[in-house]
Amino acid sequence: MSSQKRAWFRRNGLKSFVCASCWACSMLVGLEGMAFSQELPKIRLKFGTLGPKGTNVTNALESVEKDFFKPIGKNLGYDIGFIPYYGGVMGDDNQMLQKAQMGQLDVVTPTVNAQPSISRKLEVVYMAYLINDYGQFDRAMTAMKDFNDVLWDKGFVNFLELTEGIHDLYLAGSWRTPEALKNNVKACNYTGGPDDTFFRAHGIPQVPIQPPEMFPSFKAGLSNAVILPSMFVIGMQIYTALPYIVQPPIRTSMTAPMITRQAFERLPNGFRIAFLAITPFIHWNINGTMRDGAVAFTKAMLKYGSKVISLSPEELKAWKEPCLAYRVAYLGNDKEKRDAYEKISAALAGYDTSIEKAIFEADPSYANFPERQKKVADALETYIKTGSKEELGKLESDHVIEKWRLYDLIGASEEIIKTGKTDTFIAWLGNYRAEGEMEKYVLPYKNDIKKLYGTKEALNQRLQEIVGYLRSPRYKGFQKK
Numbered sequence: 001m002s003s004q005k006r007a008w009f010r011r012n013g014l015k016s017f018v019c020a021s022c023w024a025c026s027m028l029v030g031l032e033g034m035a036f037s038q039e040l041p042k043i044r045l046k047f048g049t050l051g052p053k054g055t056n057v058t059n060a061l062e063s064v065e066k067d068f069f070k071p072i073g074k075n076l077g078y079d080i081g082f083i084p085y086y087g088g089v090m091g092d093d094n095q096m097l098q099k100a101q102m103g104q105l106d107v108v109t110p111t112v113n114a115q116p117s118i119s120r121k122l123e124v125v126y127m128a129y130l131i132n133d134y135g136q137f138d139r140a141m142t143a144m145k146d147f148n149d150v151l152w153d154k155g156f157v158n159f160l161e162l163t164e165g166i167h168d169l170y171l172a173g174s175w176r177t178p179e180a181l182k183n184n185v186k187a188c189n190y191t192g193g194p195d196d197t198f199f200r201a202h203g204i205p206q207v208p209i210q211p212p213e214m215f216p217s218f219k220a221g222l223s224n225a226v227i228l229p230s231m232f233v234i235g236m237q238i239y240t241a242l243p244y245i246v247q248p249p250i251r252t253s254m255t256a257p258m259i260t261r262q263a264f265e266r267l268p269n270g271f272r273i274a275f276l277a278i279t280p281f282i283h284w285n286i287n288g289t290m291r292d293g294a295v296a297f298t299k300a301m302l303k304y305g306s307k308v309i310s311l312s313p314e315e316l317k318a319w320k321e322p323c324l325a326y327r328v329a330y331l332g333n334d335k336e337k338r339d340a341y342e343k344i345s346a347a348l349a350g351y352d353t354s355i356e357k358a359i360f361e362a363d364p365s366y367a368n369f370p371e372r373q374k375k376v377a378d379a380l381e382t383y384i385k386t387g388s389k390e391e392l393g394k395l396e397s398d399h400v401i402e403k404w405r406l407y408d409l410i411g412a413s414e415e416i417i418k419t420g421k422t423d424t425f426i427a428w429l430g431n432y433r434a435e436g437e438m439e440k441y442v443l444p445y446k447n448d449i450k451k452l453y454g455t456k457e458a459l460n461q462r463l464q465e466i467v468g469y470l471r472s473p474r475y476k477g478f479q480k481k
């Protein structure tokens with residue numbers, strides 16, 4: 001950069017600048033300041049994750065940034081993007097949480113080995129055989145609104161409850177009975193209590209090993225079993241050391257991508273409201289792509305040479321019984337864990353007749369998720385062109401997406417357009433978002449809600465942003481490649 005340009009920046013008091021000859025410079029701009037741009041002011045969120053580069057996490061993150069956040073930001077007058085740190089380069093989960101609390105990271109995606117440090121409620125999701133498939137997960141998360149409240153109280157705004165993929169048990173040998181497990185297995189425990197709900201319940205010895213040390217420990221024979229999502233098994237090449245995959249899975253996992261309140265409060269008001277309002281849809285869309293990727297990874301391991309141990313109903317019952325018995329000891333008198341367990345159990349009691357089950361069973365492997373995205377996009381475009389919600393109304397009965405995630409948002413927006421009142425919109429959003437979020441970022445900004453959703457033109461722009469995201473060229477279906 002020329003001395004004249006540098007002088008210009010100094011005269012104008014800008015803290016950061018984008019050097020045209022050095023792309024890396026633009027990536028250094030955090031929320032501490034907005035970089036100079038001829039078009040739009042830049043805002044960058046520093047994003048830390050254990051997810052290895054090249055996995056479905058990478059795809060999901062890039063699509064959210066480029067196909068969703070950027071268009072919304074541009075329509076609101078900002079260039080909003082991520083600075084990603086993949087594969088734990090910013091440390092393990094606990095270290096990244098500390099950096100987020102210190103302001104060195106803006107967005108983190110802690111997995112189970114760090115979530116208990118936020119709240120013990122969060123680790124209950126990982127109990128062995130509590131949440132057994134993706135449909136049950138979506139049902140449980142709909143009932144667990146207070147996860148958002150928990151994270152808010154700890155200084156974070158939750159993006160969504162994200163499945164990394166189901167957690168299968170990976171073994172070095174083909175062991176099918178509890179006795180064989182107890183006699184042959186030395187398990188890797190990287191989660192503490194959640195892993196205990198399977199391994200300790202079966203009397204299996206355990207070795208505490210964090211994710212970065214897993215592969216060498218398995219190769220050296222220090223441990224020969226682990227419960228993990230396929231994404232991490234692929235990313236760390238664990239399948240070469242532990243070739244047997246036990247199914248059905250042990251648990252359905254959760255990670256909670258979340259932004260610090262400090263960083264969230266530096267975002268524009270309009271973007272904050274639009275983001276909070278679209279998180280129910282983001283849950284559906286990102287989870288769909290992640291689940292498709294998880295199945296694709298498992299298929300890749302099987303193609304490589306991994307073998308599935310498919311438990312019969314009788315064998316599965318023998319595996320589950322010690323885990324169910326151990327729950328009493330795991331929950332103990334811990335009020336937080338018991339509260340979460342009771343709410344999840346209550347939600348799952350109604351699962352058999354739920355829309356979540358119907359949607360899951362219509363496409364349990366998520367191989368057809370791209371077609372489901374297309375149906376939503378087509379229905380939205382029809383509404384934008386004609387004003388008819390008929391196609392949108394069929395999406396739930398056709399087992400594509402739950403009505404409340406998009407259809408009800410549009411209905412609440414139509415009420416603003418018709419009457420100028422935001423009551424229905426606020427009630428709809430308040431059923432999902434944290435009470436503190438609503439009080440701080442939504443209730444004081446009713447005029448912003450009206451600007452975002454209170455005219456036909458504004459609503460259509462919000463919906464067109466969703467359509468663009470759904471039609472992203474970055475995701476075409478992992479199992480279809």
